Each structure stands twice: as C-alpha cells, then as structure tokens.
Amino acid sequence: MPNHSQRPRGRAVPSLDVRIERFPIAGTFTIARGSKTEAVVVVARIEADGVVGRGECVPYARYGESVEAVAAAIEALAPAVRQGLDREALQSRLPPGAARNALDCALWDLEAKTAGRPAHELAGLPAPGAVTTAYTISLGTPEAMAIAAAAARRPLLKLKLGAPGDPARLAAIRAAVPDAELVVDANEGWAADTLAANLDACAEHGVTLVEQPLPAGDDAALAAMARPVPICADESVHGLDSLHRLVGRYDVVNVKLDKTGGLTEALALAEAAERLGLGIMVGCMVATSLAMAPAMLLTPRARVVDLDGPLLLARDRAPGLRYEGSTVFPPEPALWG
Incomplete structure (x- = not known):
C-alpha cells in the first residue's frame, strides 16, 4: 500500500471534509431496543490532487456513540490527514467503531481511485459478484x-x-x-x-x-x-x-x-x-x-x-x-x- 506520508513535492495537501446527513426510513424501523424513523449517517470525504475518497458510518448509541462525538473524532484527525494519514496508521489512531470506519473506507476509496484499480484488487481479493x-x-x-x-x-x-x-x-x-x-x-x-x-x-x-x-x-x-x-x-x-x-x-x-x-x-x-x-x-x-x-x-x-x-x-x-x-x-x- 502506498505510504501517503511520503508525498512527492508539488502534490496537493489532502483535505478532510466531514458531513452529517439524514435519510428518512420508509415507515418505522423497530427492534427490541426501540424504533427510529430516519438514518443519521456521518460521511468522511478525503480529497487529494483532485481525487476524492468517501466513507460513511452510522454512530450507534448501543456502543456509546453519538453523531456529534463521531463527527468530532473524525474532524480531530484532519491535521493527520493533511500530513498523509494512511490506513495502517489509522488503526492505532482510533479504536474500532463508527469514526474509524468512515475514515478507513474513505482511504480505501481514495487509494483505489488514485491507483485506477478496484478496491478488491488492492486487497488481494476476488471480485465480488451479485x-x-x-x-x-x-x-x-x-x-x-x-x-x-x-x-x-x-x-x-x-x-x-x-x-x-x-x-x-x-x-x-x-x-x-x-x-x-x-x-x-x-x-x-x-x-x-x-x-x-x-x-x-x-x-x-x-x-x-x-x-x-x-x-x-x-x-x-x-x-x-x-x-x-x-x-x-x-x-x-x-x-x-x-x-x-x-x-x-x-x-x-x-x-x-x-x-x-x-x-x-x-x-x-x-x-x-x-x-x-x-x-x-x-x-x-x-x-x-x-x-x-x-x-x-x-x-x-x-x-x-x-x-x-x-x-x-x-x-x-x-x-x-x-x-x-x-x-x-x-x-x-x-x-x-
């Protein structure tokens, strides 16, 4: 995997954008712990040299997460993203959970689009089918x-x-x-x-x-x-x-x-x-x-x-x-x- 912290001179500094988005649920979604009528997601968007990678996560109260805290945890890593944060380094910067998911998937997407190769190929996996x-x-x-x-x-x-x-x-x-x-x-x-x-x-x-x-x-x-x-x-x-x-x-x-x-x-x-x-x-x-x-x-x-x-x-x-x-x-x- 490329080490994005070693950027050639002249390349643009990566930027991070974090957004909270809401999508209505068709009707009501009910489980044993309660009901909800909308999905609230947090999207991490990383741009480098005109290439954009995105990842989406769902903060879950069952695991002590809130939308605001997850968005803040992602935003707190903006300086690291500008310095070339890669997926390997990310694993030790955030614990398992929604915030790391959004950033990890955005980095996978960015790497795939930068390389012009599908993510499954970068991961050494067979192409998924229907x-x-x-x-x-x-x-x-x-x-x-x-x-x-x-x-x-x-x-x-x-x-x-x-x-x-x-x-x-x-x-x-x-x-x-x-x-x-x-x-x-x-x-x-x-x-x-x-x-x-x-x-x-x-x-x-x-x-x-x-x-x-x-x-x-x-x-x-x-x-x-x-x-x-x-x-x-x-x-x-x-x-x-x-x-x-x-x-x-x-x-x-x-x-x-x-x-x-x-x-x-x-x-x-x-x-x-x-x-x-x-x-x-x-x-x-x-x-x-x-x-x-x-x-x-x-x-x-x-x-x-x-x-x-x-x-x-x-x-x-x-x-x-x-x-x-x-x-x-x-x-x-x-x-x-």
Whole structure:
C-alpha cells in the first residue's frame, strides 16, 4: 500500500471534509431496543490532487456513540490527514467503531481511485459478484409481522425479535411465507430462562440462523447447551480482540464495518474467525449504499449477507448500489472503490 506520508513535492495537501446527513426510513424501523424513523449517517470525504475518497458510518448509541462525538473524532484527525494519514496508521489512531470506519473506507476509496484499480484488487481479493441479501422485518405483533413478511415477497427474511411472544411471531410468519429462508435477530432480547424454548421454536420453523439471542457479556449459557440452530454473534463481536471468547458459544460472527472500524479490520476479523472455525455473516446498520459498498468485498466468504440498509430507506443516495429485488450488485466506482 502506498505510504501517503511520503508525498512527492508539488502534490496537493489532502483535505478532510466531514458531513452529517439524514435519510428518512420508509415507515418505522423497530427492534427490541426501540424504533427510529430516519438514518443519521456521518460521511468522511478525503480529497487529494483532485481525487476524492468517501466513507460513511452510522454512530450507534448501543456502543456509546453519538453523531456529534463521531463527527468530532473524525474532524480531530484532519491535521493527520493533511500530513498523509494512511490506513495502517489509522488503526492505532482510533479504536474500532463508527469514526474509524468512515475514515478507513474513505482511504480505501481514495487509494483505489488514485491507483485506477478496484478496491478488491488492492486487497488481494476476488471480485465480488451479485448476491442475495436478507430483507429485514421490524418487530411487531405476530399479525403485523406476518403481513409484512408476505408483502415483502423476498427469498431471505431477517426477523427482528427479542420480545415476549416470539414463538407466536415465528409461527405466524412461517405460515405466511412457507418457502422463505428465515434469519432471526433477537438483539440481545432473550434471557437464559427463555432461550431453550425460543431456539426450539426457531428450529421448528426452519430458521437458518439466530443472531445474538442473549446480552453481550451474559452469554455463557450458550456454551453449556445444545444449539438446535446455529448462533451468530453480533453485539458480542467487534474487533479482533473480541474473538477469543466466542469459540464454543457461537457458530457464526456478524461482521459489520461500523463495529470493526472499517474494511481493514473487517477483513482481518473475517480471516481470523474462519481460522477458529466460525462462519461469516456480513451485516450493516440502516444506512445508504455508500456504507454497504465496502462490505460487498466480504460477501464471497459469507454464509449470510444482510446488506439491505438502502432498501429500508425512503430514498437512497445517488448513485447507489443496484438492487433487483433481493439481489444486490457490486458498486460502480462512482459510488465507491
């Protein structure tokens, strides 16, 4: 990777611009922790010699982040960007999280556009192809979720659960969409005393995968029980240092760039997880195509792809990723990479 700190004389000093942008959600997005009606994203834009690289992140209160604090953390690195900050140096300047994600992905984009080569090639990865993404059904009553699942007409549905009465929700949804593949996301909403019954209901209704059934940090029960459905760590996994405690409790890890702090650590995390025998899910926050695009590089190794953020918005940014139903296509350079 080029060391941007060694700029030839006469080259322009890189500049950093940080923007907070808002995109309305189509309806309301509801999980076990609450609801929201808009996606608030932070975009980092780095320009050098007329070439622009962009990265988008979603600050998440669950991880102690706020939009204002994330934007400020990115802006604080403007002097380092002017001095030629590169991706390797960035890893030690910010912890895993949304702020580092936006900058890391902007640097990948800038490098790809400067080199005139796609990001996957710079990373030594195969070109991503079109993949099927899950489509999220928000938490609601059994009847409302069944109606939404049927109306979606999607081959792969991700069900937001994590509240009392989840077996009834599963039964209603499966009756409404007998042929759809189902993934469940409990968002830490189950407890040790309800875990077995909820997992049995998932197995009964042919659920492929269950995300984060128990609270992160209170998931030891997973190691002591038979798991009738594969369990995926979401809130329990962030960067590389969180992997060691997952073995024996989880079967799959949900790799999200906003948790790992960008594509650089996401790629390292996925490789390390596979060495430990863990499968890979590629996930996202509710955001625009700019946030989904870097994650597409991880999809060839993923067991489940969940990059439906733009599908949940009333409008996406333009240009965006191309979606045909539940099929999402790799980004064009005008968007990212």
